[in-house]
Amino acid sequence: MASKKKIITSDDILGKEAVDTDGEILGVVMKLHIDKENKKMVGITIDQGFMKPDLFVGMSYIKNFGVDTVFLSRVPADKFKGLDVLDSKGKLLGKVAGVKSQRHKVVEIIVSKKGITRDRFLVPSKHIEEIGESVVLKKSFKAVKIEK
Amino acid sequence: MLKNKIRSISSGKKDPALMESARSYIGRKVVSKSGNFVGKVYDVRFSGSVFAGIVVMKKLSKVFIGKEFFSVSRDAVMLSINPVTSLEGKQVFDADGKRMGKVTEIIRKGNSNTLEAVMVKKNLYSSAVKIPKSEISVSKKNIILKKVYR
Numbered sequence: 529m530a531s532k533k534k535i536i537t538s539d540d541i542l543g544k545e546a547v548d549t550d551g552e553i554l555g556v557v558m559k560l561h562i563d564k565e566n567k568k569m570v571g572i573t574i575d576q577g578f579m580k581p582d583l584f585v586g587m588s589y590i591k592n593f594g595v596d597t598v599f600l601s602r603v604p605a606d607k608f609k610g611l612d613v614l615d616s617k618g619k620l621l622g623k624v625a626g627v628k629s630q631r632h633k634v635v636e637i638i639v640s641k642k643g644i645t646r647d648r649f650l651v652p653s654k655h656i657e658e659i660g661e662s663v664v665l666k667k668s669f670k671a672v673k674i675e676k
Numbered sequence: 677m678l679k680n681k682i683r684s685i686s687s688g689k690k691d692p693a694l695m696e697s698a699r700s701y702i703g704r705k706v707v708s709k710s711g712n713f714v715g716k717v718y719d720v721r722f723s724g725s726v727f728a729g730i731v732v733m734k735k736l737s738k739v740f741i742g743k744e745f746f747s748v749s750r751d752a753v754m755l756s757i758n759p760v761t762s763l764e765g766k767q768v769f770d771a772d773g774k775r776m777g778k779v780t781e782i783i784r785k786g787n788s789n790t791l792e793a794v795m796v797k798k799n800l801y802s803s804a805v806k807i808p809k810s811e812i813s814v815s816k817k818n819i820i821l822k823k824v825y826r
Binding site for chain 1: 705707708709710711712713747749750751752753766767769772773774775814816817818819820
């Protein structure tokens with residue numbers, strides 16, 4: 529079994545699905561990146577599928593190379609882009625346009641309002657109730673509009 | 677104008693025009709505590725004359741959710757729980773990244789939202805493996821186990 533071996537080959541990694549800490553399948557590993565000078569592997573590239581950009585993941589973000597999957601040690605912040613943002617009553621406020629993170633934790637999200645104006649506002653993490661298939665905000669949330 | 681007005685015969689003073697109708701619940705989006713789309717309201721159920729809860733439908737599977745687990749707004753029904761029933765169909769990986777199969781059945785404590793175990797099947801012909809809740813490490817988008825299974 530591949531996982532029992534201390535040394536694995538590129539065949540054991542390429543084509544396998546990359547899974548983040550939420551258990552979400554991000555895509556398929558399509559490239560291995562190797563440092564020519566140090567002769568060490570530095571990361572992998574994940575093919576996220578149609579219309580999505582490829583994602584480079586550094587070695588420090590890889591938890592282990594499993595039998596059927598590659599486990600990542602973090603959830604990529606980019607994953608939240610495009611998610612619906614709902615207030616505590618379920619009203620759609622807009623979509624996530626950007627994520628600011630510090631030390632791998634989401635600090636604030638930039639939300640693009642629905643409608644023609646596409647105004648943007650910031651949501652600090654303290655006002656975020658949960659992030660799943662959409663971002664649910666707390667009752668305490670008040671929008672801070674970003675000047676254009 | 678007169679046709680739309682509802683005349684009231686009630687001991688309560690609230691205007692019936694300001695009350696929500698059961699019909700308006702149908703088709704409303706249902707969102708779990710963590711922001712996941714659970715389904716749409718398919719039906720509203722009463723126990724005797726008292727409102728008991730809603731039936732939520734997603735991909736032909738229906739779940740009844742008691743009124744104690746949600747609040748209703750104009751835009752959606754917001755649940756205060758993440759229904760364990762939505763784990764059905766999720767992929768299961770062991771700690772070594774081995775694909776165990778998909779969740780085919782949820783074992784709960786009665787009708788509560790407390791998970792006891794999941795039944796996992798690799799394919800149609802394989803026998804189901806029972807995995808207790810204590811062996812589950814992550815159960816969000818998919819399920820990751822704490823142990824390595826041989």
